[in-house]
Amino acid sequence: MTELLQYLVTGLGGGCAFALVGSGLVVVYRVTRVVNFAQGSFAVIAAMTASTLLASGLPHGLAEALAVAVGAVTGAAVGLVAIGKPGTPPDASLIVTLGLGVFAYAVEILVWGDQPRSFRGVPGAVDLFGARFQAHYLLIIGATLAVFAGLGLLFARTDIGRALSACASNPYAARVVGIDVTRMGLLSFGVAGALGGLAGILVTPIQLVTFDYDVTLVVGGFAAAILGGLMRPALTLVGGLLLGVAQALVAGYGNGAYQLEVALVLLLTVMIWRAARQPIAQQEAA
Amino acid sequence: MLEVSELTVRYGLATALDRVSLTVGAGEMVALIGPNGAGKSTLVNTLSGILSPAGGTVTVRGRLAHVPEGRQLFPDLTVDDNLRLGGWRVRNRDTGPIYDVLPALAPLRRRRAGQLSGGQQQMVAVGRALMARPDVLAVDELSLGLAPLVVADLVRHLRTLNAERGLAVLLIEQNARLALDLCGRGYVLEAGRVVAAGTAADLAADPRVAAAYLGAAA
Numbered sequence: 001m002t003e004l005l006q007y008l009v010t011g012l013g014g015g016c017a018f019a020l021v022g023s024g025l026v027v028v029y030r031v032t033r034v035v036n037f038a039q040g041s042f043a044v045i046a047a048m049t050a051s052t053l054l055a056s057g058l059p060h061g062l063a064e065a066l067a068v069a070v071g072a073v074t075g076a077a078v079g080l081v082a083i084g085k086p087g088t089p090p091d092a093s094l095i096v097t098l099g100l101g102v103f104a105y106a107v108e109i110l111v112w113g114d115q116p117r118s119f120r121g122v123p124g125a126v127d128l129f130g131a132r133f134q135a136h137y138l139l140i141i142g143a144t145l146a147v148f149a150g151l152g153l154l155f156a157r158t159d160i161g162r163a164l165s166a167c168a169s170n171p172y173a174a175r176v177v178g179i180d181v182t183r184m185g186l187l188s189f190g191v192a193g194a195l196g197g198l199a200g201i202l203v204t205p206i207q208l209v210t211f212d213y214d215v216t217l218v219v220g221g222f223a224a225a226i227l228g229g230l231m232r233p234a235l236t237l238v239g240g241l242l243l244g245v246a247q248a249l250v251a252g253y254g255n256g257a258y259q260l261e262v263a264l265v266l267l268l269t270v271m272i273w274r275a276a277r278q279p280i281a282q283q284e285a286a
Numbered sequence: 287m288l289e290v291s292e293l294t295v296r297y298g299l300a301t302a303l304d305r306v307s308l309t310v311g312a313g314e315m316v317a318l319i320g321p322n323g324a325g326k327s328t329l330v331n332t333l334s335g336i337l338s339p340a341g342g343t344v345t346v347r348g349r350l351a352h353v354p355e356g357r358q359l360f361p362d363l364t365v366d367d368n369l370r371l372g373g374w375r376v377r378n379r380d381t382g383p384i385y386d387v388l389p390a391l392a393p394l395r396r397r398r399a400g401q402l403s404g405g406q407q408q409m410v411a412v413g414r415a416l417m418a419r420p421d422v423l424a425v426d427e428l429s430l431g432l433a434p435l436v437v438a439d440l441v442r443h444l445r446t447l448n449a450e451r452g453l454a455v456l457l458i459e460q461n462a463r464l465a466l467d468l469c470g471r472g473y474v475l476e477a478g479r480v481v482a483a484g485t486a487a488d489l490a491a492d493p494r495v496a497a498a499y500l501g502a503a504a
Contacts, residue, residue: 159370159371159374159379162363162367162370162371163371163374165360165362165363166360166363166371169360169361169362169363170358170359170360170361172336172354172358173354173358173359173360174360174371175336176334176336176352176354176358177371177372177374177375177414177418178374178375178418179371179374
């Protein structure tokens with residue numbers, strides 16, 4: 001029982017990182033209909049930046065905040081290349097993000113080398129019904145819940161959120177009412193960069209981060225986001241947490257080497273389930 | 287209020303509008319009629335800044351709002367959210383006055399725009415344009431695909447807005463009879479050029495216009 005509780009908490013912590021990366025995918029997709037495969041790189045770049053800033057003596061808090069800001073700027077820069085030219089089809093932008101994700105490897109190795117990095121998170125440990133885990137997990141879970149509450153409010157209650165959704169819902173109409181669709185798309189990439197960056201700085205204290213860790217994050221994030229059709233933050237959170245817990249249980253009771261496979265199985269299951277639920281008429285029209 | 291002078295718009299090598307000139311005065315209702323592909327929607331998209339002209343000028347005194355062809359709502363958003371976004375440019379998102387002008391929308395405010403009937407959607411599109419507090423309203427194909435009774439209701443609203451608030455209207459229509467009945471003046475656009483202009487009565491009396499657009503024998 002104690003073991004199970006421990007796996008659940010560590011699973012939720014890992015799942016939060018997937019949910020945050022997934023939420024970045026959702027924000028970009030909702031606004032631009034682009035699946036941003038560079039999303040995992042934002043997390044890695046922010047994690048590496050934070051480790052460098054902390055090593056250079058910057059205090060905790062400031063270093064992480066700057067790293068998230070670097071993630072946001074990176075996101076906006078990726079957006080500029082992927083969708084900056086008006087009229088670029090979403091499929092072409094997707095390929096651009098994939099290319100930029102690979103390009104990020106080169107930059108990361110050049111700047112930070114190919115060795116894994118980590119830094120200290122919230123110190124101490126917590127006891128819960130006999131299970132013992134790092135206090136940092138509480139920060140991960142708390143920060144993630146706060147971010148998702150904020151995203152929910154952004155899209156449902158604010159005009160900027162409505163305008164962001166409007167851009168993908170009907171780009172022509174958005175321009176008719178005076179919304180700058182390209183600028184909104186860049187904003188969504190910037191927000192996605194910050195969300196990815198947040199995932200990176202939160203996860204690094206519990207997980208060594210290497211330059212190619214983005215694959216794990218983006219596959220997990222995609223599996224989480226696809227549960228809500230890449231459109232719904234709340235379901236992305238549920239998807240991320242489910243995946244994190246499933247991975248922790250498989251690693252705990254079985255073999256820890258199957259993390260990516262668990263994500264892929266969940267991804268395929270959700271995609272097949274979603275395709276089966278889609279009305280046949282809609283499939284034929286597509 | 288609106289002055290278009292020698293406007294030329296091109297799509298690549300194709301010329302969609304060729305030195306088109308027209309005016310809409312304050313509080314005036316002006317019709318722009320013509321067949322499919324004449325360049326009517328290109329003109330209105332240029333007026334609202336979505337397309338850039340290759341030559342000529344567009345001068346708007348005050349604000350111009352655009353009711354696009356095919357309604358073009360945000361189907362996933364509620365009626366109220368659609369209206370709010372209409373006020374994006376002017377940063378005024380109070381939708382209350384729109385429900386006063388178009389009371390039929392009030393009970394629909396929480397419904398998703400994509401679930402409404404065509405007539406209701408057209409009314410939302412008009413309301414959304416009014417949110418921009420326009421001095422000139424460019425309405426692209428008000429009647430397209432709508433039942434006559436629904437069109438009559440929308441026309442009544444446009445007349446009221448024009449009479450009571452002095453809203454100038456440029457009505458872009460394939461339904462020439464409707465447009466010439468409603469407007470005092472009109473232009474006929476064919477293949478990107480203005481081929482006839484004058485009062486609605488003059489245009490209706492022009493045998494060529496009557497034959498081509500009003501279904502009369504030439």
